[in-house]
Amino acid sequence: MANNNQTSEGTLLFFNAIFEGINQERLIQIVVCIVMSLLFTGINSIMFHILLSKPVFRELPRYILFAHMLCNDTVQLILSPMFFMLVLYWQRIPKTVCSILIFLAATTLNIAPLNLGVMSLERYVAICFPLHHSEMASQRMTGISILIIWLLGSINAVIDILYALIVDPSSFKSNMFCAREMFIFSQWQNDLYQGLSGFFFVAATGIILFTYVSVIRAARSASADKESAKKAWRTVLLHLGQLALCLNSLLYGTFERALIMVSSRSLFINLRVANFLFVLILPRCLSPLIYGLRDDAVRPLFLYYVRCGTQKAKPSVTEH
Secondary structure (H helix, E strand, C coil): CHHHHHHHHHHHHHHHHHHCCCCHHHHHHHHHHHHHHHHHHHHHHHHHHHHHHCHHHHHCHHHHHHHHHHHHHHHHHHHHHHHHHHHHCCCEEEHHHHHHHHHHHHHHHHHHHHHHHHHHHHHHHHHHCHHHHHHHCCHHHHHHHHHHHHHHHCHHHHHHHHHHHHHCHHHHHCEEECCHHHHCCCHHHHHHHHHHHHHHHHHHHHHHHHHHHHHHHHHHCCCCCHHHHHHHHHHHHHHHHHHHHHHHHHCHHHHHHHHCCCCCHHHHHHHHHHHHHHHHHHHHHHHHHHHHHHCCCHHHHHHHHHCCCCCCCCCCCCCC
16 A cells, blocks of 8 residues: 555645646647547548448458558547546546546557557468468358457556555545546556557567568468569568557657656656557557558548548458
8 A cells, every 4th residue: 555655745746746747748749649649540541441442341351451550540549638638737527437438548558569469360261271361261250350459468567456446445435536546556567457458569570570570481382372472571561660669659658757856847848749649549540540541441532531531442351
């Protein structure tokens, strides 16, 4: 309990430093962060609408997984500014509500690399086992994969919330400053969080590298569809780049703790805003945009909606 009190006091001091530093420059930074989040939430919404608008997008596993990635990143884009504003305006909310927000934020952060790993496996099956692709990467198997991703990604959040409920159940009836630190009562919780997060990234990296090498080998074989294989290994390489962007989000908390050592309050707040914008928000903006605009089927439809239907869209969708 003493460790939790120290953590909570440190968190409140951290919040106070932000709150007291509001000025015109700070407001501009806040507006930039919020506008960027809203802008790319709108872009993700357009892409998600596109994926729902055509039956083929709702049936092919790679587009189902892409839609899942869009939903995941959109939740992050919505929650991140929400937490930022709650901190900024020194707002207390019911701990029950906070636990739901923390669950969504922590889970969506963890499932991002796992989803990329599954997307790479789907491309691997499509190229290396094309005759079995419809069976191994069916809609049912894709749904099961997404369910497993959520179960694995939610382990940390569920443990923290349940442990807080056991240790201090009465606190769930009161209001609080919403931060994950408020649910931490023991060091083992941080160790478990870092261990599982690291494992997810290592596992996803291993899967993507394996599929990348396998697809390259398949592309060099005489019997392979050269064009499809070439597109597949480029897609897997893109997943590796997206994973690197996701790694930035994992390091967000580490950077936050390091910033507390900065003695200058003005520099501290500037660095924290930069950390929030470039480490947490920007990767969530770039991944879906890059993946969507690269896809020959999604790009024409996306440009069609962006241009308000002034030009006809001619998407090209292939099963593999």
